[in-house]
Amino acid sequence: MASPETGSTSMTNPPGQLRIDDPSLQRMPGQAQSTLNQLIGETKTGLMGIRPFLHISPETTICRTIELMYDADASGVLIVQANQVLGIVTERDILQRATEQYERISQQPVADIMTPCPTSLKFSDSVQTAIKQIAQFRHIPVVDQRNQPLGILTPYRAFEFVDALLTEVAES
Amino acid sequence: MVDFSHALSEDRLEQLDLRNAIAVDSHTLARAAIAMMRQNELGCAVIVDDHQRPHGIFTERSVISMLLRGSCLDQTSVSQFTDPLFICMDKRQTVKSAWKTILDTKARFICVTNDDGSLFGVTGQRGLATYLAKHCAENPPTEVSRQVNQASPQQLDAGSYHFPQHGA
Structure with missing residues (x-):
């Protein structure tokens, strides 16, 4: 956890997460002899590689957010409070909302430049739905x-x- | 989805919905490049020579690096903060080659060039995501998918879920 000045930060990557190279995943397509098209339409988004992911509190400063993104080589970060997604900040948000007045706003909370209530996917949404959204x-x-x-x-x-x-x- | 695999190998980059690239010279100030990127809602500006041949790329990642170093937008040229992931591909190369390149390098952008090496357009992860989405057809769920989708997030997080084998 980071200091109170920067808010809480965390990179979530729990042990045992399903990876694309997980042997259990590799059993699926060949043995099912299903087409990839069907699999994409039928498999849950949660099976895709969605971790690790960076998440921070809305009080984190813009400056600290940029440092964290750079260090983690992440192009986007979730703004999370009480384990709910409040918003998202991406490199595009920084370009659009922070760059030209960076010196003035760098110590302001990241909530000031985040995209609130971003479009989300449910764990149970199909990969096909996810691909259309992405x-x-x-x-x-x-x-x-x-x-x-x-x-x-x-x-x-x-x-x-x-x-x-x-x-x-x-x-297969 | 076999069609997608086939399409990847057959389709050429020039057939993608390429974005019109922002072309700048190496002396362009960061503030000017950023203004163009904002206005055009593009994540990069391609640095070209006098013959419009790309030789570098200034991206949103470059902007992050600039901000971290406290560089002045009015005193820094784009060539001082080029993105190390600079990739050019001929417009007649296959989409599959771009797909593999992005998978290998994690590059966000690919500069697509004409026969003479001049800039034709820009594609990248966004362009390929659109291409992938276009090739996703609707399909009714099967028994396999119903079983897979009964897995809980906890099972998947713990790596304890195993996909059903066909015919099992």
């Missing part, structure tokens, strides 16, 4: 039934997942 939004929070954050989906993570399925289908 064509519109580069960073999509993934939440559980209680809207608690589970991760962030990015295009790269979607590509990794689909590419693994492509490989499996090709080899």
